[in-house]
Structure formats: structure tokens, C-alpha cells
Amino acid sequence: MKILFFYFLKFYILQLSNIINYKRTDIYGIALNVFFLKLSMFWFVKQAYKKNKIMDAKEISLNEKQVKPVVDLLNDYLASYHIHYQKLRGCHWNVKGQNFFTLHIKFEELYTNAQLTIDEIAERVLTLGKPPHSRFADYIKESSIKEINTIGLHDMDMVDALLDDMAKLIEMERELLEATDKAGDDGSNDMVNRFMQFKEKNTWMLRSFAGKK
Ligand SMILES: [Fe+2]
Numbered sequence: 001m002k003i004l005f006f007y008f009l010k011f012y013i014l015q016l017s018n019i020i021n022y023k024r025t026d027i028y029g030i031a032l033n034v035f036f037l038k039l040s041m042f043w044f045v046k047q048a049y050k051k052n053k054i055m056d057a058k059e060i061s062l063n064e065k066q067v068k069p070v071v072d073l074l075n076d077y078l079a080s081y082h083i084h085y086q087k088l089r090g091c092h093w094n095v096k097g098q099n100f101f102t103l104h105i106k107f108e109e110l111y112t113n114a115q116l117t118i119d120e121i122a123e124r125v126l127t128l129g130k131p132p133h134s135r136f137a138d139y140i141k142e143s144s145i146k147e148i149n150t151i152g153l154h155d156m157d158m159v160d161a162l163l164d165d166m167a168k169l170i171e172m173e174r175e176l177l178e179a180t181d182k183a184g185d186d187g188s189n190d191m192v193n194r195f196m197q198f199k200e201k202n203t204w205m206l207r208s209f210a211g212k213k
Contacts, residue, residue: 053129053130054130054131055127059129060187062183062184062185063183066182067128069179069182070179070180070183070185071125071128071130073172073176073179074124074128074132074188075125075130077121077172077173077176078122078125078139079133079138079139079143080145080168080169081114081117081121082118082139082143083139083140083165084145084169085111085114085118086147087147087148087165088111088114089107090150091107091150091153091161092104092108094152094153094158095155095158096155102209103159110202113198117198120191121191124188128185144168145168145169159210160210163203169195170199170200170203173193173196173199174196176192177189177192
């Protein structure tokens with residue numbers, strides 16, 4: 001395949017030089033050029049795709065094409081979870097006031113859970129055959145959740161910020177449940193459902209703590 005590519009590349013360069021030199025300006029020559037250029041570009045894309053492949057989803061009786069939207073959503077979800085996780089740590093470190101002992105412990109419980117969740121999401125992406133995002137640059141770029149500065153943040157504003165994050169994550173989870181359902185991916189569906197139930201319950205608890213309905 002590589003040899004074929006370089007053959008096409010050579011042919012393409014020759015054609016291009018002919019056009020530049022006005023030796024051959026016929027429409028067929030140009031069409032051939034475009035065809036071989038597209039063919040070589042397709043080869044490049046295919047090679048890049050193969051490089052990013054860990055395993056074929058068909059190994060676990062799933063269709064790779066059908067599962068692709070799930071993988072993409074899981075990677076976005078992973079990015080958002082990382083930002084949420086770091087926010088939880090910030091809240092745990094920077095919380096002040098009379099609720100310190102309650103919230104310091106609660107935030108630790110939440111970030112410990114988020115850490116395990118992140119690992120499960122990333123490993124599910126790998127199980128479906130693709131590499132998970134693993135750079136902070138990607139997390140910041142892809143996350144639907146925004147970073148905040150927790151230094152000096154009022155304790156109840158921390159609770160509000162975390163409730164907003166959870167609402168966003170639950171929204172993403174509902175989207176994922178639909179996508180996994182369409183792809184017949186029961187494994188991801190079950191996993192996301194578990195994570196969603198944890199946050200649903202904690203939404204109730206944090207809202208009760210804040211005296212909200
Ligand atoms: Fe700690």
C-alpha cells in the first residue's frame with residue numbers, strides 16, 4: 001500500500017509540474033490529478049485512523065460505526081468529569097466557615113467517587129476500541145463544564161457550583177443513555193446509568209443541605 005501511495009504521489013507531482021509548465025492543461029489531466037490527490041489523502045486519513053485504534057468493537061459483538069457516537073460522547077463526558085473532579089478538590093481544600101467539617105468531608109467523598117468514575121469512563125472508551133483523552137489541554141478544550149476559582153468562594157456558592165456541574169453531567173448522561181441504546185451498547189448504558197443515579201441522589205442531598213426545594 002505504501003509503494004502504491006508513493007507511486008501515486010510521484011504521478012501527481014509529475015502531473016502538477018506539467019500543468020505548471022503549461023505542457024498539459026487538458027481537463028482529463030486535472031481530473032486525474034484531483035482523483036489521485038484524493039486517493040492519497042484517503043490513505044493518509046486511513047493510516048491515522050488505524051493508529052488511533054486500540055481494538056475493534058466487533059470483538060465484543062458491537063458495530064464500530066454504530067458505537068462511534070457513544071465513544072465521542074464518552075470522551076466529552078470524560079473531559080467534563082475531569083474539570084468537575086478538580087473543582088471538587090478545590091472546594092475540599094478552600095472551604096471555610098462553620099460548615100467546614102461537613103463540607104470538607106462531603107467534597108472528599110464526591111471527588112473520591114469522581115476519580116473512580118473517571119477511570120471507568122476512560123477504560124470503557126478503550127474497551128470500545130479508542131484511546132481516551134488523557135491531556136489537560138483536551139479536557140479544557142472539550143469539557144462542557146467550566147473551571148472556577150474556589151479560593152475565597154463562599155461555602156454555599158461552592159454547593160451551587162457543584163449542583164450546576166451535576167445538572168450538566170446528568171444532562172450528558174441522558175444523552176449517552178440514548179446513544180448507547182441506539183448502538184445496542186448495554187455495557188456503557190449500565191455504567192452511565194449507575195453514575196447518573198449517584199449524582200441524582202447527591203443533587204437531592206446537596207439541595208437539602210442548602211435548604212433548596
Ligand atoms: Fe484532603
